[in-house]
Amino acid sequence: MDWKNTMTRLGYRISEPRKKIMEVLEGAEVALSPQQIHQQLEHKGFDIGLVSVYRTLDLLTSLELVTVVYDPERNPGYVLSSTGHHHHIICQKCHKAMEFSGTDDIEELIHRVEAETSFQVRDHLLQLFGICPECLNTLNDRGDK
Ligand SMILES: [Zn+2]
Numbered sequence: 601m602d603w604k605n606t607m608t609r610l611g612y613r614i615s616e617p618r619k620k621i622m623e624v625l626e627g628a629e630v631a632l633s634p635q636q637i638h639q640q641l642e643h644k645g646f647d648i649g650l651v652s653v654y655r656t657l658d659l660l661t662s663l664e665l666v667t668v669v670y671d672p673e674r675n676p677g678y679v680l681s682s683t684g685h686h687h688h689i690i691c692q693k694c695h696k697a698m699e700f701s702g703t704d705d706i707e708e709l710i711h712r713v714e715a716e717t718s719f720q721v722r723d724h725l726l727q728l729f730g731i732c733p734e735c736l737n738t739l740n741d742r743g744d745k
């Protein structure tokens with residue numbers, strides 16, 4: 601993970617709260633809410649205010665080191681983000697978040713929307729829901745019995 605290089609390059613200190621929050625996110629397969637991150641840090645004996653967690657997440661998000669995704673109930677949570685054009689797919693069963701590359705993903709749709717609305721499309725938000733391989737296995741196992 602080169603997030604430390606990215607922060608240093610952009611002139612940000614690798615402060616203890618930033619480091620600790622990134623560590624929590626690096627260890628998580630599912631998106632975490634600020635409250636969940638706060639709880640995990642408390643369990644590890646790292647005393648940090650919830651407001652600082654929010655503030656740090658805002659910074660990490662603006663630096664594109666972290667992304668907001670939504671669980672199947674549409675609750676927002678934070679996951680690590682790699683650089684470049686990509687999106688996330690979220691498992692509807694276990695809420696695991698995985699990245700996929702976004703190269704030219706919705707070109708056709710954008711052209712159609714531009715033609716239909718006369719807007720110029722500048723950006724997009726995209727997230728997919730599905731069933732991850734592990735959960736598919738569990739479902740199949742159950743089906744066999
Ligand atoms: Zn799953």
Ligand SMILES: [Zn+2]
Pocket residue numbers: 685686687702703705706724726
């Ligand atoms: Zn995209």
